[in-house]
Amino acid sequence: MNNKGAILPAEDGVESAVIGWLKEALSKKVFDALLIPVEVPAGDSFAYLLLRNPALLENASPLPPVMPVQGAKAISRLTMRGNGSKRVAAIVRPCEARAAIELTKLEQAHLDNLWLITVDCPGVLPLSDYLEDPVAGAARFAEASQRWDRAPMRPVCQICHHFSMPASDLHIGTLGSAEGTVFVIPGSPKGERVMENLGMPLDAALDDWAARVKEMEEVQRERRRQAHTDLKAGIAGPDGLLDVFSSCINCHNCQRVCPVCYCRQCYFESAALKLPPENYLARAGRKGALRFPPDTLLFHIGRASHMVLSCVSCGTCEDACPMSIPVAQVFSLLADRAQETFGYVAGRSLEDPLPLVAYEMDELHQVEQPYVETYHGLQIADCEQEVQDA
Amino acid sequence: MSDKQEFEPRIIYILCSWCGSGGGETAAAHHLHYPENVRPYRVNCTGALPTVHIIRPLIEGADGVAISGCHPGDCHYNDGNFRARRRVALVKSILDTLDLEPERVWFRYVAHGEGRRFVDTATEFNDHIKKLGPNPLKTRSDT
Amino acid sequence: MLEGLKINKGAEEAVRDLLRSLLESGRVSGVLALGRTGGGNGGVAYSLFTDPDAFGADGVALPLLPFMPANAGGLLSRLTLKGPLAEPVAVVVKPCELRAFIELVKRNQGSPDNLLLISSTCGGVYPLEVGANDALEERLPGYWEAVKQGELDSDIRPTCRACVHFVPDNADITVALLGEADLDTQCALYLNTEKGSAFIEGLEDLQGTPLLGELEAEPIQRSRDQRAAYREELFAGVEAGLEGLIRTFGRCIGCHACKTVCPICYCSLCYFDSQDCEYRPEVYETELERKGGLRLPPNTIFFQLGRLAHVSVSCVGCGMCTDVCPADIPLSTIFSKVGDSVQALFDYQPGRDVTEEVPLMTFEEEELVQVAT
Numbered sequence: 039m040n041n042k043g044a045i046l047p048a049e050d051g052v053e054s055a056v057i058g059w060l061k062e063a064l065s066k067k068v069f070d071a072l073l074i075p076v077e078v079p080a081g082d083s084f085a086y087l088l089l090r091n092p093a094l095l096e097n098a099s100p101l102p103p104v105m106p107v108q109g110a111k112a113i114s115r116l117t118m119r120g121n122g123s124k125r126v127a128a129i130v131r132p133c134e135a136r137a138a139i140e141l142t143k144l145e146q147a148h149l150d151n152l153w154l155i156t157v158d159c160p161g162v163l164p165l166s167d168y169l170e171d172p173v174a175g176a177a178r179f180a181e182a183s184q185r186w187d188r189a190p191m192r193p194v195c196q197i198c199h200h201f202s203m204p205a206s207d208l209h210i211g212t213l214g215s216a217e218g219t220v221f222v223i224p225g226s227p228k229g230e231r232v233m234e235n236l237g238m239p240l241d242a243a244l245d246d247w248a249a250r251v252k253e254m255e256e257v258q259r260e261r262r263r264q265a266h267t268d269l270k271a272g273i274a275g276p277d278g279l280l281d282v283f284s285s286c287i288n289c290h291n292c293q294r295v296c297p298v299c300y301c302r303q304c305y306f307e308s309a310a311l312k313l314p315p316e317n318y319l320a321r322a323g324r325k326g327a328l329r330f331p332p333d334t335l336l337f338h339i340g341r342a343s344h345m346v347l348s349c350v351s352c353g354t355c356e357d358a359c360p361m362s363i364p365v366a367q368v369f370s371l372l373a374d375r376a377q378e379t380f381g382y383v384a385g386r387s388l389e390d391p392l393p394l395v396a397y398e399m400d401e402l403h404q405v406e407q408p409y410v411e412t413y414h415g416l417q418i419a420d421c422e423q424e425v426q427d428a
Numbered sequence: 429m430s431d432k433q434e435f436e437p438r439i440i441y442i443l444c445s446w447c448g449s450g451g452g453e454t455a456a457a458h459h460l461h462y463p464e465n466v467r468p469y470r471v472n473c474t475g476a477l478p479t480v481h482i483i484r485p486l487i488e489g490a491d492g493v494a495i496s497g498c499h500p501g502d503c504h505y506n507d508g509n510f511r512a513r514r515r516v517a518l519v520k521s522i523l524d525t526l527d528l529e530p531e532r533v534w535f536r537y538v539a540h541g542e543g544r545r546f547v548d549t550a551t552e553f554n555d556h557i558k559k560l561g562p563n564p565l566k567t568r569s570d571t
Numbered sequence: 572m573l574e575g576l577k578i579n580k581g582a583e584e585a586v587r588d589l590l591r592s593l594l595e596s597g598r599v600s601g602v603l604a605l606g607r608t609g610g611g612n613g614g615v616a617y618s619l620f621t622d623p624d625a626f627g628a629d630g631v632a633l634p635l636l637p638f639m640p641a642n643a644g645g646l647l648s649r650l651t652l653k654g655p656l657a658e659p660v661a662v663v664v665k666p667c668e669l670r671a672f673i674e675l676v677k678r679n680q681g682s683p684d685n686l687l688l689i690s691s692t693c694g695g696v697y698p699l700e701v702g703a704n705d706a707l708e709e710r711l712p713g714y715w716e717a718v719k720q721g722e723l724d725s726d727i728r729p730t731c732r733a734c735v736h737f738v739p740d741n742a743d744i745t746v747a748l749l750g751e752a753d754l755d756t757q758c759a760l761y762l763n764t765e766k767g768s769a770f771i772e773g774l775e776d777l778q779g780t781p782l783l784g785e786l787e788a789e790p791i792q793r794s795r796d797q798r799a800a801y802r803e804e805l806f807a808g809v810e811a812g813l814e815g816l817i818r819t820f821g822r823c824i825g826c827h828a829c830k831t832v833c834p835i836c837y838c839s840l841c842y843f844d845s846q847d848c849e850y851r852p853e854v855y856e857t858e859l860e861r862k863g864g865l866r867l868p869p870n871t872i873f874f875q876l877g878r879l880a881h882v883s884v885s886c887v888g889c890g891m892c893t894d895v896c897p898a899d900i901p902l903s904t905i906f907s908k909v910g911d912s913v914q915a916l917f918d919y920q921p922g923r924d925v926t927e928e929v930p931l932m933t934f935e936e937e938e939l940v941q942v943a944t
Contacts, residue, residue: 071859073867078821079814083898085821085871088855091863106824106898112867115849122852124859169822169899274527276564284570284609285703287616287640289895291828303840305480314653318619319601319660324489326622327569327631330603330646334616335571336480336487342522343479343515358826360895361703376521380514394518397510399500402517407536409545410552569618570608 043211043223043247044238052212052220056100056129056157059222059236061092063127068235069153070124073112075102082172086112088126100129100157100210103179104168108354109134110297114147121150127208128152131159133352135204136385137297140348143392146300153228154206158213158251161188161195165357186213186254194353194366197265199258202251205387208232214250221247266371273368282368283338285361288331292355292365293341298348298384305344306337338365342372347393348384349373437491437557438566439466441550442481443538444474446504448496450540455547462550466494473497475508482519482533489566492557496538496549509537531556532563573768575782578758585758585777586634586663586689586746591626592776593661599687599770600658602626603646604634615702616640619650619660634663635748637696637714637727638707642889644671645834648681655684661770663689665696666739667889670922671834673741674885677929680837687770690739691746692791694718695731699894721750721790723798730890730903733802735795738786740923743767750790761786806908809901819905820875822898825868829892829902835882835921842881843874875902879909884930885921886910 048055063069076087077097084102086109087094109130116122130138135154141147160183167190168175178190188196203209207229211221221244224230233240273282290307293299305311311333322328349369356366377383379402380393443449449470455462471477474497482493495516497509516535523530534553538546565571578585593599601619608614608631615638618625625632643664650656664672669690675681694717701707710726717724723732731737739745744767747759759782762768771777810819827844830836842848848870858865886906893903914920916939917930 076864080818080821083822086867087864088859088867089864090859094864106822107868111825115868116855117852118849119851122856124852124856165824165897166899270525270527276528276568279526279528280568280570281609281614284607284614284616285640286614287699287832287895289641289828289832291826291831291895291897294828294831295824295826295897302844302846305478307839309839312649312652315650315656315660318650319621319656319658321488322569322601322619322621325567325569327606327618327620327625329570329608330617330619331641331649333487333571335565336484339483339487339522339526339528340480343483343519346522347518358824358828358897360699360828360897362700363703372522372525375525376518379517379521394511394514397507397514399510402513405513405517405520405535407534407549409536409548570614570616 041244042240043221043242043244044233044240045215045219045242046222047218048220049218052157052210053099053101055220056210057095057098060127060129061095063232063236064090064092066236068125068232069127071126073116073126073128074098074100075129082169088116101159101183103163103176104165105131105134105162105352105354105357106165108137108295108297108352110137110141110147113138113152114141114297114300117148117152118146121148122152124151126152127155129155129157131162132156132200132202132204132206133159133198133350134297135206136200136350137352139205139385139388140298140350141300142388144298144300144348153208153232155208155210156204156206157210159198159201160186161191161198161201163190164192192353192356192366193364194351194356194370197258197262197370198351199255199262200350200385201258202255204385211244211247213254214246214248223247265367266374269364269367269371280335283334283363286334286338286363287361288334288337289360290337291358291360295354295358296345297352297354298345298350299341306333306340342369346373346376347380347382350385435558435562436465437554437562438489439554439557440485440490440493441466441468441553442474442477442493442495443468443470444497444508445470445472447498447502447540448474448538448546451496451538451542451546454541454543456543458543460543460547462547463554466550466554473503473505473508474512475503475505475510477512477515479515479519482516486528486532486563487565487571491560491563491566492532492534492553494534494536494549494553496536496546499537499539502539528565529560529563531560573762573772573781575762576760576771576779577782578760578777578779579756580758581755582746582748582751582758583635585760587626587630587632589760589771589774589777590632590634590661590663591623592774593687593770594621594623594626596774598659598774599661601660602632603643603650603660603662604632605636605638605640605663606632615707617643617646635691635746636707637694638702639665639668639696639889639891639894640699640702641832642671642834642891643668644675644887644889645837647672647686648675648834648837651681651686655682656686659685659687661687661689665693666690666737667734667887668834669739669741670736670887671889673922673925674835674887674929675837676925678837683925687744687766688742689744689746690742692739692749692786693731693734693737694749695723695727695734695737697726698728701726715754718748719750719752719754721794723794728890728894729805729901730888730893730907733798733805733904733907734888735799735802736888737794737798738791741925744771745786747786749794750788802907805904809905809908816872816875819900820871823871823875823900824898825871825874826897827874828895828897830878832891832895833882834889834891835885835887836878843870843877879906882906883910883913884917884919887921
């Protein structure tokens with residue numbers, strides 16, 4: 039990556055600077071269309087809009103206070119069947135870009151003609167908090183993000199340590215920039231070409247930005263470690279875990295909104311788990327009762343085994359849970375530990391192969407159960423039996 | 429203590445059709461016995477074993493799940509066992525993070541000719557699970 | 572045939588005793604009812620109980636809890652989807668859940684064989700978020716006080732407060748709750764079918780006197796009138812027209828949770844999640860060319876209108892969709908409003924009668940002349 043960027047004047051704030059810059063890119067035909075969050079007509083939320091008409095940028099926001107739809111889902115819907123012919127710039131949050139990278143590896147998105155543009159992210163508000171009063175929510179978000187105060191943000195945003203530049207093509211650095219300016223940072227040759235076409239020479243040093251990001255990252259890492267330690271104490275073992283999921287209503291909405299859960303038909307909703315009534319009664323008989331619909335815990339642990347290696351801890355699942363279960367927090371913990379096992383970081387780069395697609399011959403010997411040649415438990419037991427019988 | 433002594437675990441032993449279950453056949457040919465509460469479950473290749481098939485028995489009534497595929501380099505499909513090893517590592521990581529006793533899952537290679545090793549694995553795993561005691565998840569009605 | 576039973580116990584206790592003795596006597600093999608889950612942190616879910624102790628004084632079962640974590644109509648379908656029950660199972664469900672199940676049976680998604688259907692005159696349920704915040708327990712005294720008067724607690728879901736079908740249609744046994752002033756000491760069980768009567772008759776532990784009187788008493792009528800008035804009020808608030816729809820569904824996040832929890836939406840794979848609704852980039856590019864901008868993921872309004880077309884004729888107004896919506900869209904009000912007019916068009920009432928055909932599965936040669944131009 040180039041360690042130089044450009045400086046973009048932002049006297050009227052980051053939002054309008056970025057919007058102005060995008061408008062220019064549209065008018066100079068650097069991009070054919072933008073994918074960007076735009077305020078909905080009722081003014082009570084934001085939705086991703088694919089637009090080519092600059093007038094529609096009026097209510098657009100590169101950093102809306104909420105994340106109603108994970109941007110990677112929008113990118114995937116656009117490009118799941120292949121690369122488009124239009125050059126699209128997608129303005130997304132870092133976690134959305136990371137999910138888009140995972141989806142590309144999972145062959146659910148194609149990024150050849152799509153530029154991922156990200157901004158240093160202060161987090162987003164919980165959707166339910168914001169919807170209670172969108173105007174007050176927006177104000178609260180603006181005020182808190184100004185100070186990089188993550189307290190009103192969603193719990194997973196509070197412990198996010200990947201809040202800055204992911205493997206995006208272009209990144210807007212707001213941290214460490216001089217008053218009234220932001221950095222525009224290219225992250226790929228594709229991004230550099232855009233800056234060239236826009237006549238933005240790469241002449242600004244990024245040391246201030248990088249230093250500030252690093253500093254904040256360390257703080258966030260520590261917060262994350264602490265939060266995960268606390269969380270683990272609460273969910274440990276069958277009792278803790280079943281307590282956390284005790285109010286789950288099996289709506290599977292966590293899976294529905296998850297950007298990396300891309301299956302059209304989820305295994306846990308498939309015919310594989312729909313069984314004859316005798317089966318349910320027999321299972322109930324064994325335990326005294328069977329929660330119905332069954333397989334609540336299987337769904338959560340099973341879903342974890344399907345997607346945690348690509349989990350970007352974006353928190354959309356928690357936003358969509360009608361029972362306010364801390365799903366995203368639990369999954370962020372599972373994801374960190376599981377990804378660590380494989381030395382993988384979801385969304386870090388397009389080149390890292392998915393852990394369950396690749397393998398190495400010499401690895402993970404800790405899961406292999408060593409065989410002790412002398413273990414002849416049964417034989418010994420048999421001999422003893424024989425002696426006793428005799 | 430007496431409870432634990434009398435506890436008969438329910439064990440699922442997942443075997444690939446080429447090596448693991450071959451080990452079972454060899455054991456049978458040599459009249460080697462293994463505990464009858466170990467229930468073999470044959471899959472084509474451990475590389476094709478969905479993670480859910482390891483998790484589901486643990487929630488629904490098994491006390492342990494053992495998995496045996498071919499030795500490294502012997503897989504009938506070249507790399508199924510390496511892929512299986514990754515999946516087992518993933519499941520164990522999840523169980524470990526949730527404190528759900530990852531030691532209830534065993535992964536050990538058994539070749540077709542290794543009847544002794546097959547029986548030893550079944551026996552040793554059975555003893556190991558007996559020591560661990562019943563799986564607390566299997567009696568919970570709110571799973 | 573015994574038509575009713577008056578039991579000298581509070582309604583909750585009587586119902587628990589009934590279910591316990593049904594299980595103990597072996598008359599049923601299982602009971603599907605609400606119960607506590609987890610370590611008692613407030614989680615509530617439906618369970619298939621086989622252990623009679625669940626219905627004892629300290630048991631986890633809560634058969635009459637005013638809470639609906641899932642529409643049990645869908646659960647009964649799940650239970651009997653692969654074939655009818657070989658052994659009898661009793662279920663305690665709300666009238667809307669029962670109606671949903673009847674609709675599913677008509678669609679071959681379940682079988683009522685061997686099910687003992689127990690329902691009650693319903694005083695509504697609390698929104699899911701009340702359960703999520705562990706605040707259910709403290710509301711219960713107020714709830715039952717209101718029910719005794721034939722009134723509804725003000726925190727009950729709007730859908731329930733606007734529900735006029737709160738007297739179960741097809742229950743084998745109806746527990747009278749709404750407007751029963753002596754709910755704490757007396758329980759009136761109406762045995763509507765021979766099946767219901769046969770299960771109860773001669774059951775030990777459940778002694779009572781034959782019940783005289785009608786279920787349809789003044790408090791029921793009054794509640795129906797009040798709820799009908801509130802229904803009008805709710806319907807009047809629906810923003811109609813394209814602009815209204817765009818305003819209402821603008822904040823939809825496209826999660827389709829409304830579809831997932833809808834008991835009538837039984838498809839394993841929804842059309843709107845299917846390949847038919849996944850487009851090549853060129854399709855979006857053409858749209859973009861024409862409109863200047865388009866929403867992604869697409870089909871926000873199409874999904875809602877399409878789902879209305881698929882389910883409104885059978886919508887039982889259970890309110891699950893509103894309850895789960897992460898964007899707080901009043902889906903149930905819209906679906907009930909449209910449902911009412913569609914159902915009136917075909918003179919159809921979902922869940923009324925299992926032998927009545929779903930209007931879109933049948934036709935008459937001479938009908939609906941008004942739609943032909």
